[in-house]
Every structure is written in C-alpha cells, then in structure tokens.
Amino acid sequence: MNPLVTALEGSLIVSCQAYPGEAMRDPRTMAQVASAVQTGGASAVRAQGLEDIRAVKAAVDVPVIGIWKDGAEGVFITPTLEHCLAVIEAGADILAVDGTLRPRPDGRSLAETVAGVREVFDGPLMADCDSAESALAAAELGVEIIGTTLAGYTGAREKTDGPDLELLAELAGTLPATSVLVAEGRVHSPAQAAAAKSTGAFAVVVGTAITHPSTITTWFRDAVAGA
Template identity: 40%
Template sequence: MDMEKETLFEQIKGGLIVSCQALETEPLYTKEGGVMPLMAKAAAMSGAVGIRANTVRDITQIKQVVDLPVIGIIKKDYPGTPMYITVTMKEVDELVACGVDILAVQGTGALRPDGSTSAQFIRAIKAKYPDQLLMADCDNFENAMLCAEAGADFVGTTMRGYTPETQGINDIDFEFVHKLAAECPAKIIAEGHIHYPEQAVKALEAGAFALVVGGAITRPAEITARFTGAINAMHK
C-alpha cells in the first residue's frame, strides 16, 4: 500500500465526511456554482475530515478552498437503468481528470446501460486506473460483498432504502453496518439516514470506518421539513 493511500486512510478514519451537494431542483443550486465550496469551508472549519461532492465543477471549486480529501460522484440519469451515480466510464474519466481522492460509483444490483454489473464496472475502472481509490454505494450485503471482491476500497451504505430490494428501510441500519464491518473486506462508510450526532457515533461504534452525512447538514429545505413536519403532526 503506498504512503499516499495510508495517509488518506489515517486522515478520514473515525471521522465525519460532509456531503455538499445541491441538485438543480434545490434552492442552494446555482448555475455557476460557488455555494457548495462555502458549505465545504463551513464543514472543514468544524472538523470534517472529508467532503463528498457531485459534478466536476463543484469538486474543482471545493478543492480550491479546502484542503480535505474529496469523494467525487457525477449524478446523471441514463435511459433503461435506475442507476444514476457515476454510471459510465465517461463520468469516471471526468472524475479522475479533476483529481478526486476517492471515486464513488453506484454499487447496486441494477445493470448499467451497456449491460455490465456493478462488479464488472468496478473491475474495469481498477484495470484502467489501478491507483484510484474507489467507493461503491451499496444497498445490501450481497452487493456490498460483490463490489468489495471486485476491488472497491470502500463500501458505503448509501443506497440502502433507495432500491427495490431495500424498500421501506428509512433508518440507518446499525446491524447492517456491523455485519459489513465484520465480514466485508472493504472499509465501511456509513452513509444515508444519519440525522443526529448520536446516530453518527453509534454507526462508528458499530464498526464503520468513517461516515458521510449530507442532508442533515447541507440541505436546509430538508432540515426545515423535519421541523415543520413534526410541528404539523403535533397540530393534527
């Protein structure tokens, strides 16, 4: 293992990675960017160990203002597949070119537009870019194991609750994190449905190598909705 990778592992181990993303439908989205780097600065200021970001523009702008490792993705819809996180080699090439520290791809059971599985795609990326650290955004144990065996350095619980196979799971699944930490050869990143600091701590206690929190920190509309939803339910 080269020193650079070891340094990065040390840097993020046991820490909080903050996802700084705004899709076009969200109030914090601006065409020219500039907003997510401010989110990243705020996260860095308060001790975040890394940033997760979407699009070459945001990744590039974020890397200019914070000195933290970046997990990069490109979200894009393709006809004929539910896959949307770094789906094809075109996105991979763009992410590698802009210098992502960790490249994240969807690691669920659906097939990519060319008919390849997540494991086949990960093998192809590792063959083309052997030194690139790679994270697979998974939903269940089977897919996590397949992605890790294919060479993913990290497995995230990102997609749990967001695929047909895991429908109805709306909370962070600590038992799932624990099982992955015990049996999966990749480093486990807890991501998805983490709303409170206590849950973050519990995910690390369950064996997560590090964790990603996004919506609860960087999506004001979502945070507001949690409050108004609770208040509205009280008034019923």
C-alpha cells in the same frame, strides 16, 4: 491501505449536494458549504457534478469524494466508465460509483468499470451499495471503501428509519481487511451518527442533516405544526 482511506478512520465525512432547482444549486455555494464543514471538522467532502467537484476541490484541503449523478432511476450515481473518467479528470481524490448489482447504462459490469478505472486512476474507490451481497461483491473487486449509501433505495432492503444498522452490523464482521465500511444514508442526528460508528462503521457520512436547509426546515416546520 491507501493513506487517504486510513486517514478517514473514526471520522465524519460530509456530503455537500443540492438538488436540481434549489437555490443552493451552484458550484460556488457548494464550495462555500464544503469550506464551512471542513472548518467544523469534516475529514472529507463528498461532491456531486463536475463543476461542483472542481469548485470544492479548490476550496478545501481535505479529500474530495466525487460522484456524478446522471438520471433519476436505476443506476445513476457515476453510472458509466465515461462518467467515472470525467469525475477523475475533474479532480476527485476518491471516486464513488454505484456499487449495486443492477445493469448499467453502458452495459459494463461493475467489475469491468473498476478495471477500466484502475487503468488510469490509482486513488481509492468507493462503492455505494444497497445490500450485503453487493457490498461483498464490490469488496472482492478490491474497492477500498464500501458505503451503505443505497440501502433502502433499490428494493434490495427495506428502508429503515435512520441508518441501516442491521446491514452495518452484518458487514462489519464480513468485509475483507482490504475494504473499510462507511455508513451513509439517513444519518439525521448526532445520536444516529454515533450509533452507526458503534455498530462497526469505519467512518460516517452525513449529508442532508448538515447541508440541506430545505429539508431541515421541513423537519422543524412539521414539528411546530404538529405540536
């Protein structure tokens, strides 16, 4: 197992992203957020977009998991081999890609994309999956990190309130030893993060609940308004 992956065991990974049009949508801001979560104990940081990846890489000492979101429908998380190569060039230590079985914009399969990446990159890969089927398919390709990132967002599984613990439990007992299972998606509280770890996750990714103040504010606003 790659040492970068081994070091993530039992840890918290933080996703530092801002959506288009938001006040925090700035590489310098995301780099500061990344530095702050490293201080808080994050073992790695997930960054979106080439400029953010470069800025975050310069700001932290922990591994950077790089993605490039391009589009809003279908496969848009590092969707093509071209996107993958650009994320690697930007400095990502770990490359994350859409790990679902859906068609990709460039016509390549996930297997072809992984093969193309392996020709130039010896770092770990992370597959953002949506089901047990896609997760096992990615693991069979040798992808080192299998994430539940897209569970509930593609129609392959019903969207759960909180992390998809049922999927985590299923995958915890079926993934090959060459891949590790990372919980990601709707982990909104420390209790949910602990539940994901207890269910079998090798590591847990938290994004919105730590790094997205606009959404966090709506949670509190709605709670106060409804009280």
